[in-house]
Amino acid sequence: MTMLDRMRRHRNWLKWSLGLVVLAFVIFYIPDFLSNPAAGTGAAAGDTIATVEGRAITAGEFRRTYQAQVQAYRNAYGGAMSEQLLKQLGIDQQILQQMVDERAALAEAARVGIDASDEEVRQRILSVPAFQENGAFIGxxxxxxxxxxxxxxxxAGEFEDTVRRQIVVEKLRASLTEWLSATDKELEQEYRRRNDKVKLTVASFTLDSLRKDATASDAEVASYFEAHKETFRIPEKRKIRYLLVDVDALRAKVVVPAGEVERSYNGNIDQYTAPEQVRASHILLKTEGKDEATVKAKAEALLKQAKAGADFAELAKKNSEDEASAKNGGDLDYFGRGRMVPEFDQAAFAMQPGQMTSELVKTEFGFHIIKLVDKKPATTRTLADVRQQLTEQLAYETATAQATTLADTIATEIRRPADLDRAAAAHGLAVQESGLFSRDEPILAxxxxxxxxxxxxxxxxxxxAGPIRSSRGFVFVTLTGRQDxxxxxxxxxxxRVRDEVIKNKARELGRQKASEIAARLKNAPDFEKAAKAAGVEAKTTELxxxxxxxxxxxxxxxxxxxAFALPVGSVSGVVETDSGVAIVKVLEKQDVTPxxxxxxxxxFRDEFLTDRRNRFFSAYMAKAKQRMRIEVNRDTLQKTVG
Structure with a gap:
């Protein structure tokens, strides 16, 4: 993770800690964006969405976490990130999976005797910046x-339970993974593997470009099939009869009154407001693990150079220890209030474009020299600008609410397959039948x-089964056929067989063509010119x-x-890849310096070990969950999110 990423996130919550609710207390305000009274109200707060080894996830807990996550997306991407789109992206399923993972980790922690004391919970809460004022607890x-x-x-009890769970999961993870380490040699090898660079000229023959020159006779297709029959085995397939409550069909009949559009706009004006933003560049000198006075002296010398008219971007490139921005001359691009740590935030928004901090800015990361490049005032899109978008959104929400109500009603009317037809007739719908589909194929309709x-x-x-949520609405299904x-x-x-034969022939053709020109390219004084003479366009990469x-x-x-194994100036032989064959010339290398x-x-040690420990913990928990009883109530989930 880069320094800029860490500044923007403020704190590196563990994936397994489920810090979404705690995040809400850094923001301290979650707008009521789920204000549609029909949305997400079908399940009572105490209803159970899932259980993991007897540990319940309630609709209230899920709804709170869901709202916090949706608001986080809204903060990051603006009002264009609608709830409808997030549902289509499966955010509700992802959040549920996170919560199930957390409960599984808690169950495993209980099994091995790990818990969190009241004092640990107290200290964690006292350390949350939002609960501090002038370095002391707010009371x-x-x-x-x-x-x-x-x-x-x-x-307070609900919040403290959340914090307690977070601490327990962190302690479990630490107990399982802290022993993992890496030698200096291993770290250096991996760092060089990721960061060494090479510049190449590539002459390639792609399979797509060669397919037009490849043909497959019936005899060749038959012969290949006989030799590779198992490759083309058809998996088990099934087909269903289904009753679909189609949201789009309902939406086509919805008329949204102009007054409702205006009320929604006024009630959710924050969604259409772009907050004030600034664009800044900075030079950072880190203090972690260093003598602070020495670092400060160096930073002050750089500040003096910047004030004297030195090129700020060049100073940043040569001296800044924020790896992500240094290569861009310290440029952090545009950001709004709250995206950076408080000290940085306050300094940046207090300046005008062209100004530079008169003194060093000290944060938890080190000393910063900040230059403000630009400032954008807050803007609000007018109702006229968003009327069409908002009308469509309200129509979708209304149709979804209607579909949810109808699906709930139909659910009470269906107990066996024959009930599908009666329920469809009663509500003006139609029962349809799918074609055969495998586990990996979509049910097209x-x-x-x-x-x-x-x-x-x-x-x-x-x-x-049903109601089941689909991108088209809610569906009830019954099995009508199975194909082994x-x-x-x-x-x-x-x-399929013919396509495979043609692909193999194209590969062989590419191999032949590359072999024919390999000797000429290997000794050519001008690789690109020689490749062009042979009818191939050679392309040069960056480092x-x-x-x-x-x-x-x-x-x-x-x-x-x-390519990395070849010396500079050398040319490879013919190399095969999944998408073709190629010959490359190594033009330049840039190895990591000592x-x-x-x-x-x-x-890098922190980054490498964090990744290794996360992967170990994920693998451990995946195995642990196999012996756990995990139950999910999909109907309650659907009623909760609408």
């Missing part, structure tokens, strides 16, 4: 007032609905790392590793 009365100001309100596929492959023929996996006849998969995409070929580990490695060693 019990204001603490509880701030909790009640949240939407939905929180009691339903839109995106992974859950419908999962339920279809888990159910018996006399069962009905089998090896097909050639006629069924002839196009790139091993994992960077190559022109026309994309990311290819094999070619990347080979000075650069030493400067980044401590930061």
């Amino acid at each position: 019990e009365q204001r603490y509880q007032q701030l909790l009640r100001a949240q939407r939905p309100p929180m009691t 339903l839109g995106s609905s992974p859950e419908a596929t999962v339920r279809a492959f888990a159910m018996k023929s006399d069962e009905v 996996p089998y090896v097909p006849k050639l006629d069924e998969v002839a196009s 790139i790392t091993r994992d960077a995409p190559l022109p026309d070929l994309g990311i290819t580990t094999t070619l990347g590793e080979m 000075t650069e490695w030493l400067a980044n060693k401590d930061r």
Whole structure:
């Protein structure tokens, strides 16, 4: 993580800690963006959405976390990030998975005897910046007032339980992963692998460009199929009858009154307001692990140079220890209030464009010299600007609420497959039948609905499942057919087999063409000119790392590793990749210097070990969850989010 990322996030909450609710107390205000009375009110706060080893996740807990996460997206991306879009992206499922993961971690912690004391909870709460004023706790009365100001309100007990869970998960993770380490040699090798760079000229023959010259006879297709039948095995497939409550069909009938549009606009004006923003550049000298007086003296010398008229961008490139911005001359781009740590924030917004801080700015990261580049005032989009967007949003919300109510009603009317037809007739809907689909194929008429596929492959023929959420609305399904996996006849998969034969021929053709010119390119004084004479356009990269995409070929580990092994000026042999074949010439190399490695060693150690420990913890918990009883009530979830 770069220094800028850390400044913007303020604190590196662990993935498994589920710090979303605590994040709300850094913001201290969650606008009531879910103000539509029909949305998300179908489940009572105490209803259970999921249980993990008997530990419940209630609708109230989920709704609070969901609202905090949606608001976080709104803060980051503005009003254009609508709740509708977030639902289509599956944010509700992701949040539920996070909460299930947290409960699983708590269950595992209890199993191994890890808990959090009242004193640990107290100290953690006292350390939250939002509960401090002039370095001291704000007091019990204001603490509880701030909790009640949240939407939905929180009691002190609820918040403290959240903090306690967070501490327990952190302690579990530490107990499982703190032993993981890395030697200096291992760290340096990995740092160099990620950061060494090379500049290449690439002459490639892509499979896509060669397919037009490749053909496959019927005999070749038949022969290939006989030799590779298992490759084309058809997996198990199923088909269903389904009753769809289509949101789009309902939305087409919704008329949104102009007054409702205006009320919604006025009630959610924050969504259409872009806050004041500034663009700043900075030079950072870190103090962590260093003598602060020495660092400050160096920073003051740089400030003196900047005040004397030295090029700020050049000073930043040469001296700033914020790796992300230094290469851009210290440029941090535009940011709003609250995106940086408080000391930085206050200094940046107090200046006018062209001004520079008269004194060093001290933050938890070190000493900053800040120059303000530009300032944008707060702006508000007018009702006329957003009327069409808002009308469509309200129509969708109304239609979704209608669909939810209708789906809930139908759910009470359906107990067995035959009930689908009666319910459809009663509500002017139609029962339809899907084609066969596999586990990896979408059910085309339903839109995106992974859950419908999962339920279809888990159910018996006399069962009905639903309502299930899909991108088109709510659906009830019953199983009507099952096709066992089998090896097909050639006629069924002839196009797939032919495509595979052509792809293999294209690869062989590319191999031949590359081999024909390899000797000429290897000794050519001008690689690009020789490639062009051979009918190939050679393309030159910038300085790139091993994992960077190559022109026309994309990311290819094999070619990347080979290129780094060659000396400057040398030309490779023919190298095959997933997307074609290539010959490359190494033009330049930029290896990590000893000075650069030493400067980044401590930061990279933290980054490397955090990643290693996260992966270990994730693998450990994945295995632990296999022996846990985890139950999810999808109906309650759907009623909660609408």
